[in-house]
């Protein structure tokens with residue numbers, strides 16, 4: 001409701017702008033501001049949320065301008081041409097994303113630079129079609145037959161900018177926004193809750209390219225003329241500066257960033273020759289002094305001001321029993337058959353056989369470097385074994401990537417915590433339900449009633465899971481603000497949200513306090529009761545000996561023993577591996 005009122009006020013202000021500034025220069029400027037804002041808003045989704053970098057957005061801007069312009073020159077109606085331009089940009093965005101899929105960081109940036117330069121060269125050299133530097137003259141933009149003069153074209157752009165703002169904001173606050181942000185935080189963790197990272201990256205690129213193309217088309221018709229000189233590399237940099245200075249990943253950042261990149265050159269017009277230097281300086285200062293950008297910095301300050309007292313494990317809310325969605329698990333079977341994992345000829349895991357079935361808690365122990373994490377990485381699809389087979393419910397899953405493992409019912413937590421730090425505790429757990437959401441892009445873009453129903457359903461289920469791990473009172477806290485042990489419990493709740501049949505816990509007690517360790521053990525026992533199989537990698541022998549039904553021991557990548565805790569603690573090879581093994585022999589406290 002509050003948001004609706006805000007949009008209404010903005011719409012009214014935009015509507016009356018030409019009356020307040022009845023000068024075509026200002027109206028023209030306002031048009032430019034709005035379409036620049038549209039590019040920055042779309043780029044923010046890509047850079048700020050999904051964590052991908054583009055230094056070639058001027059390329060999409062150009063494609064939008066040329067496709068829409070050339071279509072109208074060929075006699076196609078303005079709106080239809082605009083739609084075509086935007087769709088082609090989405091396709092181009094998807095293509096660039098596919099080409100750069102394996103690239104990260106600087107390499108991804110290089111692919112996007114190459115794309116931007118390619119478009120710039122084509123625009124410059126393909127003179128017969130684009131007009132090159134001499135430019136392209138367009139017919140006047142018309143809406144349902146009526147010509148759009150300076151003011152009405154401004155209103156048209158204002159309506160488009162408002163619609164883009166509402167839709168992007170809707171995405172921000174839907175599972176799409178959460179998924180993009182999760183991917184930006186940790187791709188591997190996103191994959192283990194079932195996110196097909198590759199497809200989602202392509203989608204983020206396509207959406208962002210769409211908005212850049214839309215803005216390019218709006219720019220093209222501003223003067224019914226444009227030339228290839230506009231679509232240079234520094235235009236792409238400028239858009240990126242807008243995102244970063246405003247605050248990448250914040251909802252208001254694009255607006256503030258556009259003010260900086262658009263208005264500043266107007267104010268320092270006499271210094272135009274130095275504009276790149278000025279922007280470079282602003283970017284540098286922003287990255288050093290305010291890495292979260294203007295809006296991000298202000299938000300942080302506001303949060304710090306009203307920060308609650310630090311979270312203490314002892315204050316956690318009461319744990320609840322297993323939520324209903326965890327009941328009646330069949331206890332599916334995993335078979336690990338002669339699995340080997342080699343790194344440059346070094347065998348980190350050497351011919352391991354293992355099987356887990358029923359509601360069993362299987363311990364996987366061994367000294368440092370014995371191959372436990374490597375085994376977990378193979379079982380969760382992060383590594384593909386060099387040799388051997390993994391069978392899950394009778395199906396060969398050896399080559400499954402993490403999102404397919406999650407879909408099949410195997411998920412995990414991480415030794416080095418992989419929470420989505422920018423999301424709240426509740427949002428982290430909601431991400432765990434990723435595979436169970438049924439609403440698609442349109443429902444999330446438009447916030448349909450179906451979207452709200454589903455959002456409520458998984459919010460409620462996530463809160464139940466937070467009760468289950470005893471963290472319901474931390475639901476709205478930023479995940480990064482929780483203590484180590486609490487973050488581990490959030491990871492467990494997020495993993496449970498995928499509704500797994502096999503839960504792999506990689507050192508769930510590492511870094512946790514005594515009180516938190518007790519909580520974690522209680523939660524593991526309750527998860528076992530619900531019928532989920534558990535593979536527990538843990539250095540705390542007390543936990544292992546008291547929680548596990550069977551224990552597999554690794555040493556130098558090989559399995560050296562397997563059996564119940566009593567057998568393991570008296571096994572000579574295990575005792576030797578643990579250098580004397582008092583730890584192991586004294587710790588069975590009775591199950």
Ligand SMILES: Nc1ncnc2c1ncn2[C@@H]1O[C@H](COP(=O)(O)OP(=O)(O)OP(=O)(O)O)[C@@H](O)[C@H]1O
Nearest residue numbers: 343347348366367368369370371372373374375415
């Ligand atoms: N990606 C990799 N590239 C090269 N070597 C690796 C890689 N991952 C693990 N190793 C090596 O494989 C061996 C087993 O490592 P792993 O992390 O699986 O052991 P671990 O039992 O989990 O140890 P810890 O208890 O310390 O976590 C180690 O010698 C490690 O250096």
